Amino acid sequence: QASRPFNFSPGPAAIPHEVLSRVSEEMLDWHGSGMSVMEMSHRGREFTSIYEAAERDLRELLQVPDHFRILFMQGGGLGENAIVPMNLSRGGIVDVVLSGTWSHKSAAEARRYAEVRIAADCANADGRYLDLIPATDWQLSRDAAYVHVCSNETIDGLELHQLPDLKALGSDAPLVIDCSSHVASRSVDWSKVGLAFAGAQKNIGPAGLTLVIVRDDLLDRALPICPSAFNYQLVAQAESMFNTPPTFAIYVAGLVFQWLKGFSYAGKTGVAAIEQRNIDKAALLYQALDASSLYENRVAARSRSRMNIPFFLRDERLNEPFLAGARDHGLLQLKGHKSVGGMRASIYNAMPLEGVQALVSYLNDFEKRHG
Numbered sequence: 223q224a225s226r227p228f229n230f231s232p233g234p235a236a237i238p239h240e241v242l243s244r245v246s247e248e249m250l251d252w253h254g255s256g257m258s259v260m261e262m263s264h265r266g267r268e269f270t271s272i273y274e275a276a277e278r279d280l281r282e283l284l285q286v287p288d289h290f291r292i293l294f295m296q297g298g299g300l301g302e303n304a305i306v307p308m309n310l311s312r313g314g315i316v317d318v319v320l321s322g323t324w325s326h327k328s329a330a331e332a333r334r335y336a337e338v339r340i341a342a343d344c345a346n347a348d349g350r351y352l353d354l355i356p357a358t359d360w361q362l363s364r365d366a367a368y369v370h371v372c373s374n375e376t377i378d379g380l381e382l383h384q385l386p387d388l389k390a391l392g393s394d395a396p397l398v399i400d401c402s403s404h405v406a407s408r409s410v411d412w413s414k415v416g417l418a419f420a421g422a423q424k425n426i427g428p429a430g431l432t433l434v435i436v437r438d439d440l441l442d443r444a445l446p447i448c449p450s451a452f453n454y455q456l457v458a459q460a461e462s463m464f465n466t467p468p469t470f471a472i473y474v475a476g477l478v479f480q481w482l483k484g485f486s487y488a489g490k491t492g493v494a495a496i497e498q499r500n501i502d503k504a505a506l507l508y509q510a511l512d513a514s515s516l517y518e519n520r521v522a523a524r525s526r527s528r529m530n531i532p533f534f535l536r537d538e539r540l541n542e543p544f545l546a547g548a549r550d551h552g553l554l555q556l557k558g559h560k561s562v563g564g565m566r567a568s569i570y571n572a573m574p575l576e577g578v579q580a581l582v583s584y585l586n587d588f589e590k591r592h593g
């Protein structure tokens with residue numbers, strides 16, 4: 223494998239090298255068809271086989287039960303912020319947990335279609351999101367159409383490590399998770415989920431594809447104003463071909479799923495293996511940050527994300543030299559989101575352990591020189 227820099231982008235993010243090589247080999251002539259995947263009819267037999275394999279492999283990887291439909295859609299995470307309430311809210315009450323930037327946006331968008339109630343606001347007194355409120359302390363409405371949670375807040379670096387059992391908390395509402403930034407990074411307990419959505423551009427493939435995994439019984443309740451192309455039932459009935467789907471992105475995502483199926487680590491395979499490597503990568507980086515007197519991550523240990531690790535240099539004047547040095551060492555896109563500043567290392571599935579080791583060694587060297 224030719225060496226490339228390590229890319230810590232929050233998204234669009236790094237794609238496994240093996241997948242990119244395969245895409246480049248198949249670019250001009252996919253499997254002897256004489257066509258690039260970009261040039262194929264989405265209804266032809268070649269693309270149908272690509273689509274069916276992608277759906278099957280994802281179902282197998284994430285152990286999605288038969289009573290859930292997997293939809294390949296467009297519109298991204300922010301599109302789903304409108305598409306979910308148009309499909310599920312019936313114009314009624316929606317409970318939202320505020321845990322950071324993305325759930326804030328979800329609440330604001332849902333207000334256009336439903337009555338939004340805040341089940342929990344995890345902001346501290348300074349308005350910062352540094353810890354999640356345990357589900358047992360959420361104020362759930364008796365008659366909510368659904369409960370919305372962002373299970374990994376990409377900017378703030380918070381992850382919900384255990385999905386709540388809403389039934390046990392006295393709510394009959396389905397749980398909707400925005401898992402855009404940690405989809406396929408760990409196993410999912412589908413008995414707790416009504417609908418999961420995720421933009422593809424972090425853990426799955428190119429931007430332009432949005433995954434929606436939705437329980438069958440939630441398909442039939444769209445508001446009349448819902449555009450047909452975003453109506454889950456119509457999309458499900460058409461096997462994600464109601465309109466032309468993002469074919470090339472589905473193809474690349476399918477290759478990522480194949481890569482994940484063949485992935486092995488620490489005696490495990492597939493999602494169990496990638497989850498273990500994600501645990502190990504995150505532990506390595508958090509340990510280095512916690513041991514340092516130059517850097518800090520401010521998130522409570524129980525809520526720390528395995529995927530997005532924001533950190534600050536205690537002396538902000540060192541930010542630019544830090545980033546310039548990182549680039550020289552082949553460590554790309556470490557600048558934090560503008561709303562929080564500092565740095566952020568996004569270490570999705572495609573980031574190898576060696577990438578985190580290289581970052582840790584750079585952190586240590588930089589601290590020796592500037593600490």
Ligand code: PMP
Pocket residue numbers: 233297298299300301324372374375376377400401402403421
């Ligand atoms: N939700 C989460 C958790 C995200 O990280 C992002 C993108 N960073 C979005 C939603 C928005 O996704 P998109 O840009 O695809 O609309």
